[in-house]
Amino acid sequence: MFTMLQKELRVLLADRGAMITLFLSPIMFITVMSLALGSSFSHLGAAGKISVSVVDLDGGAAARSLLGALSSTGELQVAGRTEAQAEARVKAGTDAFAVVVPAGFEQRIEQGAAPSVRYVVDPSAARQVVDPLEAAINAVVLSVSAETRTGFALDRLAAGQSDPAVRAAVAAEIAGLSRAARTVDATTALPPGSKAVRYPTVYQQNVPGYAVMYVFFVVTVMAGSILAERREGTFRRLLSAPMPRWQLLLGKVAPYLVVALAQVAVLLAFGRLVFGMKLGAHPLALLPLSAALACCAAALGLLLASFARTEAQVNGLGTVVVLVLAALGGCMVPGVFMPQFMRDIADFVPQGIALNGYQDVLVRGGGLGTVLPGTGVLLGIATVLFLLAVPRFRFVR
């Protein structure tokens, strides 16, 4: 067995094409795709603040108070701009929304009329975003309006007082109005039994994602190697050696389990050392998961070699199967970007099961107990694939 392992690894190391496919190509993909998608991932789970321009055409204290109130919520990125600037930003899509405070805003409040504001809205902005936003800003406008109107009332009250002490007390009350709390002390809680959602960094997505995807390229390399042994007659020669067939088969499959594990180790080490990717609290939990993943890939390789008659079939069919399963499993596009039905499919694809397990460990701090169910499912899939492959497998055609 050791002799076969040694031979297979020697042959593989001498095959530059296979080494590029299995090791260099995923490293390049991880690097390029991580650099390309880095900014997309930085917003995952922490949506950026909505930018809103406020145009003050009134110039009064109430309008300034409104600008202050909107800024103080902390949920909006508010800036005062000219009307032209605000409209240009909305038109360019930079802002989804602008609030125009018209001239006479304060005067209307003072007269007891309803306050008036105008919204400039990006026509492509979703109503699900714009409508609640308008409602929230209207509430702030009403709050500022009520506060302003109270101020005016107190002002008038103070003007009618001759006692300086009473006038000072009313003035203090008016000043206090602007310091009134405009924010609510709110806390967020999850319903019982719910887990906090944590999103992977770009490296925690791409490194395990491409590692899982490229582990399955072992399928084409292994099946191609089996067909080459058939074509070149080395299997025929080995069949005449005093070696049981099961040992010969195991000797052909086992090296690729080692190669797949080596791939995962190299790619995770690359992510850790080059990009500083965190490996989670229990990195050793990745070992059984990776071993089960390697079994799946080797079993699929054996199945492909059992059915394919030519190396062209291996390359064509193998590449399609590997890429489609990788896409379905969320190796290329993170699950959070995929619609729900695609995420449901990923739960049944070996790549998706493995990737989920890797992210449980890398992102969500999972340990051995977390990955064991996924590991079991992967081993089950590998067993089914082996059982389908072995009866059809031929050393010589």
Place this chain on the structure above:
Amino acid sequence: MAPVEASAAATAAAPAAPEKAPAAADQAEAPDGGLDAPVLLAEGLTKRFGDRTVVDGISLRVGVGEIVGFLGPNGAGKSTSIAMLTGALRPDAGTVRVAGVDLAAEPRRAKRLIGVVPQEIALYPSLTARQNLRFFAGAYRLPAGLRRERIAWALDVVDLADRADDRVSAYSGGMQRRVNIAAALLHRPRLLFMDEPTVGVDAQSRNQIFEAVLRLRDELGMAVVYTSHYMPEVERLCDRFVVVDGGRVLAAGTHRELLRPLGEGLLEWAPTGAELARLPDGLEGLAARLARHGDLQVLPPSAGDGPATLRLRAGRMSDALHEVAQIAADHGIGLGGIRLGRPDLESLFLTLTGRHVRDGA
């Protein structure tokens, strides 16, 4: 090439003997071999693929130190037979015993006595010759020390010791063929199967391969089953021949035994129309006189109005030639239309199968 240990041939088949020659002591051990016991005894081998019977009851016996040519056109069932004889394919019926060991009952024991040189270059081209040989030695579970010794010996037999650490992909076709042979020798089999071992090689490499085969036979007493499409090559190398076609053995024997029915020689005569006109009974009379000296065939003219050809497989060539000379002298006929030949395996093949050895199925 360095000589292999001497006098192995005489003792190779007697593993139980207390005093073995060094080579025989190293050779794969057979349990119940003896000088008269066959190294290979196959009986009634049959293989069907679906409804098609590819091998139909082939039997084969190969003695110690014997080189047997296993001949047949493409599709004759040779490769399937060899696959069954070497344990690569399970027969539907029949038995194979290698030096007394039943291949079906004790495959691992029997396989230790067999070496196979496949028709393909069954090597890993990206590895060196030495790495290839180390791997195949491992497949036969040779201990590490013996492994090194055997690799050196096998490389010496095929005269490639000085290129052992080059990658096989860098070798010429002939050198690859020689490594292909070396890989089958590492466990010093009692019986070597060589399937078209000289395909695509130059004359020099072919000669080196012949020398290696003869050396293995002469110095180790190794028996060889040899298949090839090159009839002169087989005639030069083999002691006996087995001709197969349609999955059956059509003939078996030594060169002399097989060619005896073909007579001493072949005589072809294509007389012109003017010459036939001088004969009293024309072509028929001439055919009747020649037929007294062997089997005669009257071949139709190759061109529409050309002369017919009389082909005679003569029992005694001198009598046939005397008759031809007499006819020519009596009727003033020239001998320009006469061609003479000796029977060979190619003509035997043509006679038995109606096809040339190199014809497709």
